[in-house]
Amino acid sequence: MSSLTPLNHLIARFAQQVPIRASSLIVTLYGDAIEPHGGTVWLGSLIRLLEPMGINERLIRTSIFRLTKENWLTAEKVGRRSYYSLTGTGRRRFDKAFKRVYSATQPAWDGAWCLVLLTQLAAPLRKAVREELEWQGFGAVAPTVLASPRIERGDLNTTLADLGALDDTIVFETTAQDVLASRALRLQVKESWNIEELAAHYSEFIQLFRPLWQALRERESLDPEESFLARTLLIHEYRKLLLRDPQLPDELLPGDWEGRAARQLARNIYRLVCAPAEAWLNTVMETADGPLPEAGESFYRRFGGLR
Known part of the structure; x- marks a missing residue:
């Protein structure tokens, strides 16, 4: 038990979840701590790191197996030890999920919008596209119209292509505006997001x-x-x-x-x-080569600079 009462409260809160979200916490651990140090770690290190969170060894092993089966992680055996690394697909997922976490500031907005019309998609595909784009920050301004004030067109096209919807989705981009947020627009944002x-x-x-x-x-x-x-x-x-x-x-x-x-x-x-x-x-933490590699320079740029 920690000597910090608020930390004990947070650990207890996590451990009392039903079911306990061990796989999700492992995703956090890889993205925050393991990936900056090369992305590979011995399973025994993971167990030692996570047991104080209230996650027993069996659940950690089960969660690692599940993440491997879902193509987040890949295993390498060296002697009797197993070392787990991110797959290429897993690394892209991490980059997507963690990109916003450590950013220092958001870029200035010029009032432009990206509008996506789903009218030409079949209902099941329309539902899948809507769910994925809402996860990426789009809001529904009408039943078949999604909008975002911040989106990289390349990322949007990749998402639509991955879903098999690129050719049947209509995308508009508005021009920059002098009046960025009228009263009506603020009310619409409140409803849509x-x-x-x-x-x-x-x-x-x-x-x-x-x-x-x-x-x-x-x-x-x-x-x-x-x-x-x-x-x-x-x-x-x-x-x-x-x-x-x-x-x-x-x-x-x-x-x-x-x-x-x-x-x-x-x-x-x-x-x-x-x-x-x-x-x-x-x-x-240990890797197959021994001590942990030093964190890359990008790690120290988190939250606008850690040094």
Whole structure:
């Protein structure tokens, strides 16, 4: 048990989930900690890292097997030990899922929109495209029309091609506007993206992690294992929020948008625990070649800079 009461609360909250989301936490661990250090780790290291979260060895092994079967991970045997790495497909999934988590700021918005019309798609494919694009931040402004103020056209075309819908989907892009957010547009955004529900989730995140931030700040020195556990749970919960967040421009959000405070809190905690957490990872994690490789330079650019 940790000496930090707020951290114990967060660990207990995670462990009491039914069912416990071990596979999801392993995804977080790979994206946050293992991928920056080369992407490969011994199974025994994973077990030692995750058992303090309330996940027993059997569940960890089962979850790793499931992620391997789903083509997230691939295994390599060296003697009696198994080492797990991201597959190429898994790495692309990680990049997509974690791209927004550590970004420093959003680019300025010029008022342009991307509109996707699904009218020419058969009903089952229309449903699949809508679900995938909503996951990527699109909102429904009409039953068969999706809109996004932020989308890379190349990413959109790749998604539509992967779903077999590229040739039968109509895509429009509007020009930049001087008036970025009229009253009518703000009301439409509120309807299409369910902003109030997302704000409630951000508020809950702040209530969960603010006590941890306060407790960490009071410490003269931070325990490496506690720092690792805090960092992992922080990113796990924050990542789940960002998967729901369409990352709308500030012009379309309320002035008291809770997402801003949540991001600042996540950034503050991460910067505080990063170094001791890295020390713990270097102690526990092993690759087939021995010690953990140093994290790449891109790791230290997270949240606008960790150094």
